[in-house]
Amino acid sequence: MKNLLSFFKGNTPATVGTIIVLVFVLLSVLAPWITPYDANKRVARGHQPPSAEYIMGTTRSGKDVLSQVIYAGRISLLVGFGAGLIATIIAVLVGITSAYAGGRVDAFLMFVTNVFLVMPGLPMIIVLAAFLGQVGPLSIALILGLFGWAGGARVLRAQALSIREKEFVTAAEVIGESKWRIVIVEMLPNMVSLIVGTFAGAALGAVMGQAALEFIGLGDPTVISWGTMLQWAQHNSALIVGAWWEAIVPGIAIALFAGGLTLFNMGMDQVSNPQLKGSKNLKRWKVLNDELEAQRKAKQAANKGKSHDGVMPV
Amino acid sequence: MTELANQQAETLLDIRGLSVEYLVGDARLRAVDKVSFTVNKGETVGLAGESGCGKSTLAFALAKLHKPPALIAEGEVLYKGRDVLSFDDEELRRFRWKETSVVFQSAMNCLNPVISVNAQICDVLSAHHPEMNRGELQDRARELLKVVGIHPDRLDQYPHQFSGGMRQRAVLAISLALKPQLIIMDEPTTALDVVVEREIMDQLSELKKQFGFSILLISHDLSLMGEITDRIAVMYAGKLVEIAPSEEVLFNPQHPYTKGLVNSFPHLLGEKKELTGISGNPLNLYSPPAGCYFEERCPERIERCKSTDPALITLNPQHKAKCHLLG
Amino acid sequence: MGRFLGSRLLFYIAAFMVAVTFNFVLPRMMPGDPFEIMFAAAQGKIQPEQMAVLKEQFGFVAGPWHVQYWDYIKGIFSGDLGPSLTYYPTPVTEIISGALPWTVFLAGTSTLICLFIGILLGIFSAYNRGGKFDSIVAPALAFIGAFPQMVSAMLILFGLGVILNWFPVGYGYNPDVDAGWTLEFFMSVAYHAALPLLTMIICGIGGWLFLMRNSMINTLGEDYITMGKAKGLSTRRVMINYAARNAALPVVTAVAMALSFVVAGALIIELIYNYPGLGNEMLGAVASRDYPLLQGLLLIIVVCVLTANFIADLAYFWLDPRLRK
Numbered sequence: 009m010k011n012l013l014s015f016f017k018g019n020t021p022a023t024v025g026t027i028i029v030l031v032f033v034l035l036s037v038l039a040p041w042i043t044p045y046d047a048n049k050r051v052a053r054g055h056q057p058p059s060a061e062y063i064m065g066t067t068r069s070g071k072d073v074l075s076q077v078i079y080a081g082r083i084s085l086l087v088g089f090g091a092g093l094i095a096t097i098i099a100v101l102v103g104i105t106s107a108y109a110g111g112r113v114d115a116f117l118m119f120v121t122n123v124f125l126v127m128p129g130l131p132m133i134i135v136l137a138a139f140l141g142q143v144g145p146l147s148i149a150l151i152l153g154l155f156g157w158a159g160g161a162r163v164l165r166a167q168a169l170s171i172r173e174k175e176f177v178t179a180a181e182v183i184g185e186s187k188w189r190i191v192i193v194e195m196l197p198n199m200v201s202l203i204v205g206t207f208a209g210a211a212l213g214a215v216m217g218q219a220a221l222e223f224i225g226l227g228d229p230t231v232i233s234w235g236t237m238l239q240w241a242q243h244n245s246a247l248i249v250g251a252w253w254e255a256i257v258p259g260i261a262i263a264l265f266a267g268g269l270t271l272f273n274m275g276m277d278q279v280s281n282p283q284l285k286g287s288k289n290l291k292r293w294k295v296l297n298d299e300l301e302a303q304r305k306a307k308q309a310a311n312k313g314k315s316h317d318g319v320m321p322v
Numbered sequence: 323m324t325e326l327a328n329q330q331a332e333t334l335l336d337i338r339g340l341s342v343e344y345l346v347g348d349a350r351l352r353a354v355d356k357v358s359f360t361v362n363k364g365e366t367v368g369l370a371g372e373s374g375c376g377k378s379t380l381a382f383a384l385a386k387l388h389k390p391p392a393l394i395a396e397g398e399v400l401y402k403g404r405d406v407l408s409f410d411d412e413e414l415r416r417f418r419w420k421e422t423s424v425v426f427q428s429a430m431n432c433l434n435p436v437i438s439v440n441a442q443i444c445d446v447l448s449a450h451h452p453e454m455n456r457g458e459l460q461d462r463a464r465e466l467l468k469v470v471g472i473h474p475d476r477l478d479q480y481p482h483q484f485s486g487g488m489r490q491r492a493v494l495a496i497s498l499a500l501k502p503q504l505i506i507m508d509e510p511t512t513a514l515d516v517v518v519e520r521e522i523m524d525q526l527s528e529l530k531k532q533f534g535f536s537i538l539l540i541s542h543d544l545s546l547m548g549e550i551t552d553r554i555a556v557m558y559a560g561k562l563v564e565i566a567p568s569e570e571v572l573f574n575p576q577h578p579y580t581k582g583l584v585n586s587f588p589h590l591l592g593e594k595k596e597l598t599g600i601s602g603n604p605l606n607l608y609s610p611p612a613g614c615y616f617e618e619r620c621p622e623r624i625e626r627c628k629s630t631d632p633a634l635i636t637l638n639p640q641h642k643a644k645c646h647l648l649g
Numbered sequence: 650m651g652r653f654l655g656s657r658l659l660f661y662i663a664a665f666m667v668a669v670t671f672n673f674v675l676p677r678m679m680p681g682d683p684f685e686i687m688f689a690a691a692q693g694k695i696q697p698e699q700m701a702v703l704k705e706q707f708g709f710v711a712g713p714w715h716v717q718y719w720d721y722i723k724g725i726f727s728g729d730l731g732p733s734l735t736y737y738p739t740p741v742t743e744i745i746s747g748a749l750p751w752t753v754f755l756a757g758t759s760t761l762i763c764l765f766i767g768i769l770l771g772i773f774s775a776y777n778r779g780g781k782f783d784s785i786v787a788p789a790l791a792f793i794g795a796f797p798q799m800v801s802a803m804l805i806l807f808g809l810g811v812i813l814n815w816f817p818v819g820y821g822y823n824p825d826v827d828a829g830w831t832l833e834f835f836m837s838v839a840y841h842a843a844l845p846l847l848t849m850i851i852c853g854i855g856g857w858l859f860l861m862r863n864s865m866i867n868t869l870g871e872d873y874i875t876m877g878k879a880k881g882l883s884t885r886r887v888m889i890n891y892a893a894r895n896a897a898l899p900v901v902t903a904v905a906m907a908l909s910f911v912v913a914g915a916l917i918i919e920l921i922y923n924y925p926g927l928g929n930e931m932l933g934a935v936a937s938r939d940y941p942l943l944q945g946l947l948l949i950i951v952v953c954v955l956t957a958n959f960i961a962d963l964a965y966f967w968l969d970p971r972l973r974k
Binding site: 021119122123125126127128129130131132134135136138139140159212215216219220223224225226238241242247248250252255256259260262263266267269270271274277281290291294 | 660661663664667668671672675676679778779788791792793794795796797799800801803804806807811818859863867905906908909912913916917920921931932934935936938940943944946947950951954955958
């Protein structure tokens with residue numbers, strides 16, 4: 009708990025990012041109690057602009073946009089976190105195996121990782137989904153998870169390699185601890201911040217990927233998610249006919265959630281690379297340094313012509 | 323370059339009450355505390371002390387090369403009578419390397435890896451002599467490499483193509499490029515093996531004879547220092563604790579810390595003695611004591627050491643030490 | 650050139666073969682007759698004897714898998730991707746060569762502009778670390794860059810295209826203008842590309858800015874920077890020749906990784922702006938289940954991304970002398 013507090017202290021990106029993500033999680037969990045209307049039912053005439061009754065307007069088919077966007081968060085978040093979890097598990101397995109096995113296993117796994125990294129993921133997923141027909145949220149999470157692990161695996165491998173060199177791991181090896189024990193007890197706990205970062209990154213990619221797939225029309229159009237909402241808006245030419253709310257509201261929801269995850273990730277970067285942090289301290293340093301410079305300048309001016317006495321007014 | 327002798331007493335660099343602090347959280351830690359000493363023209367002065375004693379911090383502050391979170395809190399660095407610390411940016415730029423060059427601790431990391439050695443010699447030449455043309459720059463660069471014993475054909479190579487020793491020589495060549503009057507050397511040979519260290523130190527003595535510059539040599543290695551320095555200053559926990567001619571420091575040290583430091587290195591010649599060293603750990607700057615900073619580790623401490631910090635006592639015009647036992 | 654570029658080239662060839670294999674395996678993994686799956690949409694449009702030719706062309710011959718695979722690869726490397734089903738009998742390659750320049754133009758131009766501006770701003774941000782730009786503008790750009798491209802595209806289209814009506818919201822150029830090397834055509838292309846390019850730039854800049862900034866901050870701590878300052882070089886020279894030259898290396902590496910995201914972004918943006926590139930063709934192919942076209946598009950996108958990666962490798966090779974022997 010104390011660790012958690014010190015993590016957020018002075019780490020603005022992480023704090024803001026976490027708050028944004030938590031708000032979305034909370035809204036999704038509470039969806040049945042806080043939505044004003046049934047998200048699946050026609051409750052008014054189509055394309056009603058935002059009003060007191062329909063705070064964010066209605067869709068072309070007369071459904072309440074606010075209720076939809078909150079319910080949609082459930083699916084989008086589930087897919088994002090689910091795919092993130094799958095990708096993270098693969099990344100951890102591949103990264104650590106690669107680092108720990110070395111040799112041919114390492115070379116092979118890294119080849120596969122690099123191929124996945126260099127391949128254009130979205131077009132491949134589109135082709136795959138097109139062959140599958142329309143894909144539901146579960147398949148989308150699975151596909152995105154299977155395509156989203158490579159970046160994380162590479163970073164985790166590098167980290168695992170450097171931890172392997174540390175004394176405590178060497179010591180455990182000398183004592184004769186089993187490899188599994190060493191990995192689980194000694195190495196994993198030291199990789200937590202990177203693993204969390206990998207998860208956030210993969211979840212971010214998955215939320216975006218899901219939205220893209222559904223937007224293109226490869227998702228299940230009967231499921232309410234941010235991506236299908238956008239697809240319907242595009243399908244209904246909502247922006248062109250002036251019903252901006254139908255497109256803008258789910259758009260902003262994805263943007264905010266993605267922005268929150270990005271900020272959280274930036275915060276994690278600061279934890280693993282403290283050099284990037286500390287702008288507050290730096291500001292204090294600048295103020296003090298300027299002060300001292302000014303003092304020297306003033307003294308220099310006062311001493312012009314006089315000899316130095318070597319004492320500084322401080 | 324034979325007018326060395328009559329310039330011996332002329333002061334080149336006069337450091338007066340220099341303090342450098344590190345801003346850590348809300349605390350300001352004193353890494354260098356009111357240090358004063360001088361470097362004369364043509365003189366080689368050693369600055370010794372264990373790692374973390376502030377000697378490198380001091381070296382960087384001399385050319386105002388300190389970076390955040392370091393702050394120059396007080397003091398003056400008079401170079402030929404003018405305070406370097408109050409120079410404006412352009413004055414400082416012109417002062418750097420032309421008057422005082424710096425040889426960094428690790429030649430491995432102080433050469434820019436992506437531009438050729440040639441470019442790294444030429445850029446400093448043309449920064450201070452914009453009038454030099456391409457041909458002149460090239461000639462000078464080749465000449466400089468020859469001076470430090472690197473074949474001029476290697477001029478267009480990159481740092482990674484040089485061995486460790488060659489890199490340090492290349493750095494030395496760059497430091498000589500503008501014939502500065504003072505070269506600050508921060509542990510110039512620490513990263514090298516003993517044989518290469520030997521070669522470089524010999525070369526340095528040669529070059530010094532040839533060019534007549536002054537050196538401020540920073541090192542933890544007193545025996546290395548003894549070979550080329552005229553005087554040695556010893557620092558402990560940011561304070562200057564003793565300064566004297568080299569033989570005095572090596573064979574007649576007065577401060578208990580200096581004694582410990584001298585005893586932790588074997589003398590090549592001279593009787594076999596047990597190396598005693600200094601027990602205990604370096605001072606924690608977060609909570610400096612009221613009395614002498616060395617008190618906790620001092621084998622000769624007395625009652626007064628705990629309460630009052632001793633002043634730097636002049637034993638003779640050449641020898642000063644900061645200890646109650648001498649007062 | 651040496652071993653570095655050679656091994657990279659080998660890797661790209663291997664990666665291309667993986668993509669080819671993906672294409673080959675995909676229809677065969679689905680339940681049912683792969684040929685039926687591939688050509689389900691074309692039933693009725695194509696005569697039975699033409700179907701037989703197609704069958705052979707896509708490697709659906711009788712025989713074990715490795716024979717089929719070999720036939721398929723031979724087909725790919727002879728440069729024939731078969732006919733599109735929706736535009737039958739127009740060859741897939743013809744459709745692709747019509748759409749490819751637009752996407753390459755969009756992705757290439759926006760990446761170059763993003764890199765240029767992002768790197769400059771990153772240097773500025775790192776140099777003025779803790780200043781107003783670094784603590785407010787830079788994170789704001791990163792936050793905006795995190796928005797999915799489709800959202801940014803819709804917002805920009807709505808704002809600048811629909812409400813303000815400053816720029817056209819569809820097509821690559823005005824159809825009244827004849828395509829050719831004329832200024833009028835060129836202006837029309839630039840005018841129509843404005844919104845898609847703007848969207849891609851706004852989406853991309855924050856990422857490059859932060860990458861360069863962080864890389865700069867790490868580099869500024871290096872000894873050779875301090876030595877550069879100690880040498881009395883001008884601040885500009887230290888920042889450009891010493892810091893930025895070194896800090897740019899990880900950025901170039903990242904370009905290679907980001908390319909697949911750039912392509913993904915370009916595809917989506919083309920859809921929203923109805924821009925005549927590969928993305929639009931891909932959407933059409935998905936909608937009509939034109940599998941040969943879809944697979945051809947995938948292969949060509951893979952080739953483009955791999956080529957761009959190789960160009961990034963060449964840039965890295967040129968920037969980092971440590972790779973040369």
